[in-house]
Amino acid sequence: MANRIFRAVVLGPPGSGKGTISARIAQSFGLQHLSSGDFVRENISASTEAGILAKTYIDKDLLVPDCVMTCLLLPRLEQMTRHSWVLDGFPRTLAQATALNDTCSLDVVISLNIPLETLKERLRHRWIHPASGRVYNMEFNPPQVHGMDDISREPLVQRDEDKPEALVARLRHYKDIAKPVIDLYRSKGILHSFSGTETNKIWPYINSLITGKIPEVQGASQTLPLHSQEQ
Ligand SMILES: Nc1ncnc2c1ncn2[C@@H]1O[C@H](COP(=O)(O)OP(=O)(O)OP(=O)(O)O)[C@@H](O)[C@H]1O
Numbered sequence: 282m283a284n285r286i287f288r289a290v291v292l293g294p295p296g297s298g299k300g301t302i303s304a305r306i307a308q309s310f311g312l313q314h315l316s317s318g319d320f321v322r323e324n325i326s327a328s329t330e331a332g333i334l335a336k337t338y339i340d341k342d343l344l345v346p347d348c349v350m351t352c353l354l355l356p357r358l359e360q361m362t363r364h365s366w367v368l369d370g371f372p373r374t375l376a377q378a379t380a381l382n383d384t385c386s387l388d389v390v391i392s393l394n395i396p397l398e399t400l401k402e403r404l405r406h407r408w409i410h411p412a413s414g415r416v417y418n419m420e421f422n423p424p425q426v427h428g429m430d431d432i433s434r435e436p437l438v439q440r441d442e443d444k445p446e447a448l449v450a451r452l453r454h455y456k457d458i459a460k461p462v463i464d465l466y467r468s469k470g471i472l473h474s475f476s477g478t479e480t481n482k483i484w485p486y487i488n489s490l491i492t493g494k495i496p497e498v499q500g501a502s503q504t505l506p507l508h509s510q511e512q
């Protein structure tokens with residue numbers, strides 16, 4: 282567990298491993314893993330006003346508008362001033378990044394650069410448990426029972442937007458809206474970019490980066506050289 286408050290954001294295109302890396306960071310460093318997709322799903326399940334509104338966009342494969350996302354997320358973050366966290370899936374737009382900036386300060390922003398072919402391949406094999414947002418990959422982290430969620434034993438599904446045809450358009454959209462966000466964090470000097478095709482190879486460098494930022498963390502064992510670029 283970190284002795285002081287530490288906050289990280291993980292950015293990257295669909296399939297880049299934001300969820301996978303954030304879960305590892307959370308587990309290794311005792312941080313809370315916050316996922317915007319999970320927040321949205323929780324609100325949809327609870328039929329909150331914001332959740333009902335968000336669902337109308339998700340059903341059309343659209344991003345949820347900034348004002349809805351910030352209303353959903355920022356109050357939760359404001360309640361977590363005493364907790365260290367890693368956030369994935371937010372911010373996706375400059376407006377979200379600016380709103381986040383007004384709410385809290387970040388220690389590290391990790392940006393994942395993964396080749397298009399790798400993204401396509403990963404998403405082709407991605408299966409999710411819709412109710413919880415748990416993510417599997419039939420090669421990388423398969424479920425214990427084929428086609429079933431490990432915890433609920435409910436069936437896993439593939440998402441239409443993970444199909445290669447839809448992915449190219451999603452990626453183009455991601456690049457357009459992510460660029461100003463990345464530029465903002467670069468200008469603040471907290472952006473660290475990682476490139477590669479395998480999460481397991483990128484992970485030691487991210488582990489090393491965070492260990493260096495919070496040396497008081499217990500149990501952070503990696504001592505590999507820092508291989509990210511502060512851009
Ligand atoms: N920061 C955000 N801004 C706008 N919409 C969001 C945001 N985060 C989540 N959403 C909405 O919730 C949905 C589910 O989010 P989630 O992050 O689980 O999946 P995703 O968008 O497919 O991401 P990825 O493919 O990168 O894992 C998104 O498709 C989007 O409609």
Ligand SMILES: Nc1nc2c(ncn2[C@@H]2O[C@H](COP(=O)(O)OP(=O)(O)O)[C@@H](O)[C@H]2O)c(=O)[nH]1
Pocket residue numbers: 293294295296297298299300301302403404406407408416417418419420421422478479480481
């Ligand atoms: N084959 C392979 N799959 C991976 C790797 N890293 C993550 N995945 C899988 O790729 C998919 C996308 O990862 P995810 O963490 O959901 O990415 P996100 O969309 O950026 O949150 C999931 O099915 C992961 O299990 C990897 O190094 N190799």
